[in-house]
Amino acid sequence: MADDGQVYDVLVIGGGITGAFVARDCALRGLRTALVERDDFGSGTTGTCMGMLHGGLQYLLSNPELTRVECAESGIMQKAAPHLVFAIPFIFVIDSEDKVDKFEAFMAYYDQFQEAKFGRPHVTLTHDEALRLEPALRPGFAAAITNDEPGVNVFRLNLLAALDAAEHGADVWNHTEVTELLVEEAGEGPRRTAAPEETGSPEGRASPRRRVTGARVRDVLTGETREIRARVTVNACGPWVPRVTAMAGLDYRLRPTKGVHIILDRRVTSVGVAANAIDGRGICLLPHENTCLIGTTDDDFFGDEDDVRATRDEVEYLLRSMETVLPDVGRARVIRVMAGVRPTLYQYGIYEDKVTRDFEVWDHLERDGLDGLITIAGGKMTIARIMAEKTTDAVARRLGPDRAERPCRTADLPLPGGDGCPGPAELERLARRFRVPLAAVGRLATRHGSRTEAVLEEGCRDPGGRRVVCTCEPVLEAEIRYVIRHEFARTLSDIRRRTRLGMGPCQGFGCSEQAAAVLGLERGLDPAVVLADLESFRQERWKGQVCWLAGEQLRQQEVTQGAWLHPEGPEGRAHR
Ligand SMILES: Cc1cc2nc3c(=O)[nH]c(=O)nc-3n(C[C@H](O)[C@H](O)[C@H](O)COP(=O)(O)OP(=O)(O)OC[C@H]3O[C@@H](n4cnc5c(N)ncnc54)[C@H](O)[C@@H]3O)c2cc1C
Structure with missing residues (x-):
């Protein structure tokens, strides 16, 4: 009731x-x-998706109406929450001359939908122009074509x-x-x-x-x-x-189809790059926040939706395929492997990646x-x-009409914080006023838009509010307090989704304890509950790494993990 x-x-x-x-x-x-x-x-x-508000280029020929709808909806989402959105200029590398005209015609068809999602029409680049734009590309291709797609902080x-x-x-x-x-x-x-x-x-x-x-x-x-x-x-x-x-x-x-993508510890390119995988499927790499994502796979899934795990082969498939266009991509460290299940409609007799x-x-x-x-x-x-x-x-x-007479308004209204985003001068003012690092305020604004000042105003009243808790991102204690008080954050993983705490290269090993302490104090939790939450947070982070690690790296991570999960902590701090 x-x-x-x-x-x-x-x-x-x-x-x-x-x-x-x-x-x-x-x-x-x-x-x-x-x-x-x-x-x-x-x-x-949703939390395992690549976060692209894309226009559905892949269904352009099979279902152009869906492409039209996706482009229109991408534009609406971008207007509703502009602070969460970032542009991803893509490069499609074309390996032989005889494919260039066909690809250009295809992209020209897609261009008609670009305006709806604020994308620019494609540009065809010569080999040298493309390499100047993105020196990490493997040389020797015929030409390249650009494509604009937006990304979003999906959490x-x-x-x-x-x-x-x-x-x-x-x-x-x-x-x-x-x-x-x-x-x-x-x-x-x-x-x-x-x-x-x-x-x-x-x-x-x-x-x-x-x-x-x-x-x-x-x-x-x-x-x-x-x-x-x-x-x-x-x-x-x-x-x-x-x-x-x-x-x-x-x-x-x-x-349902299983999709896997991997997260690298750094931005290995400045643009998104598309590639063909070994089986001819299209995959892509996209710079996202301080990291890069490579995805996705698409395979029929018959398992338990509550326990979806990636395999080492799936990670190899993505990395080896991306190496065909970005030879050095393997030098970056895989910090996390994401696996999810698409809720695709039932269709029989077609390949899984063709399912509507x-x-x-x-x-x-x-x-x-x-x-x-x-x-x-x-x-x-x-x-x-x-x-x-x-x-x-x-x-x-x-x-019936008595209870539901109002029309839908969601296409026109902003989401919370989406009615404005502080510009560079405003960010500097906020950093000075609250005496917090400019980089932290900049990141905060990409999450809270017009509410950035309100987050700082409230969070910095508390002692410690100015402290940078997660240095990878960075995330301020003020933001952690705010999301607990105003955004339904009840666990450490909830804080992670709202702030990106623990999503950087250290995957929370450097900051989760401090965040747990703030959570415990804010919510008045029993210390045993806080410790259990901390352990579950670390296990969840571990699950996203263990399928990929091997050899010495796996042994080192196991030792670190064991040390953190030990009740006395890595330095026996319980005795100090
Ligand atoms: C690897 C991958 C990459 C993708 N990339 C993109 C992309 O870039 N762009 C794009 O547009 N789409 C992408 N998708 C597709 C997109 O992620 C999904 O279509 C979408 O997120 C599905 O959202 P949903 O809310 O329907 O399902 P979900 O996000 O799964 O939400 C369903 C919710 O129901 C809850 N629930 C289940 N049972 C109960 C219960 N008994 N009581 C209460 N709650 C319950 C679950 O906990 C869950 O949170 C991708 C998908 C995958 C797997």
Whole structure:
């Protein structure tokens, strides 16, 4: 139930990019909205994505309408949160003369969509021009073509959608898992989820008299359980969509594909570089914050969505493929390997990387005779806003005109902090005023935009607020305090997603203890809880490294890891 005992208009399950944008749209339309996420906003597939607000160049020939929509949506996202966005000028290297004309024609076709996402038309470069622009390229190619794509801080984009929902009246909970759907038979009160064999139809489909009236949820950190009642429940659980439909006795499936990308410890190029992998698939390297990303793979996934791991072969595949155009890329250190599962729609009989990136909204009353449940499946991060708009339209149709008469406004409104970003002079003023390093203020502004001063104002009132806690990024203690107080950060990993603490070359080994201390004090946590969180943070960081390390490097990391995880710490500090 809502705090005042009212039933919500809509309960959104899943706080990935899709669910967060659905909750935002619902709240902006004046619906009484609740959003629950079992881990943290952006902790699912969204947190493993490459962060490109790209225009869908790869579907230009097979699905130009999707390319058009992606370009338009990329432009809308960029306007909503300009402080989170950065330009990635790409170079496509063309290995032989006879391919140049064909590639140029292809890019000329794509150019018509560029304006919608503020990209420039392509330019064809000679071999020497391309090498002057990016000396790290392997010489000997025929020509090169440029392409403009934007990148985004995807963790914050996801968070800001949830935050905006909250600022427009939604109740928003992370670390809150739906364990059951509440299913009501006609003329009955709510009862627990029916198992498929209870649904009365041979296919496990629901009978037309059934209705979802909300969900039972559990706070994963405290263990508390309760019911949330709602007129309409939205299943926005990405690759976990089938698990939630199964809670209502419905048998749906996706064709999930696993994607892996790797993060290098530095920027090895100043531009994005595309390459063909050994199997002919397109992959790319893109400079991102202080690092570089190389990705992605795309393989059918039949495993457990809760335990997705990369393999050493997948990392080799990406590195060896990228070496064909950037011979020295292997000199950089792989600091993290990311693996996620795309929630792609079910299609049979085609290669996995040809599976559509389109999305569908399923109103289960129309499809299965089950009222009160709507599922959003498929799609991409870039088009999350339009996916949310279509989903909220379906919610509004179910609620009827009395409750949902307001139109969608998400294409025109900024996200929190997106209504301005301090320029260079303003950043210098802030650095002087709060006596903090200019570099730290600059990074802060790329996360908080127009709210940068508010973060410093509040955080620097505390003793220690000016301290740089994470030196790789850098991240100020002031920001850590702010995200705990105002952005639902409840664990160290939550702080990482919001601030990038622990995402640099040291992967949190130099800063996680200090951040844990701040978290413990801010939230009044028991020291044992803080230590358990610290260990889980380090294990999570370790998981992203261990699949790639080998030999001496693995042994050294094992020793470091063991030392940190030992209760006395690496220097036996418990005895000091
Ligand atoms: C390697 C890789 C690279 C990619 N790169 C890009 C890119 O550059 N650009 C782009 O546009 N797209 C990209 N994508 C695709 C994009 O990441 C996904 O399409 C998108 O993030 C899916 O978002 P989602 O919200 O639907 O799913 P998710 O982000 O997975 O969110 C679903 C959420 O539901 C929660 N949940 C599950 N069960 C429950 C429950 N019972 N109770 C409460 N909550 C629950 C999960 O914890 C999760 O947070 C990439 C994907 C991969 C794998």
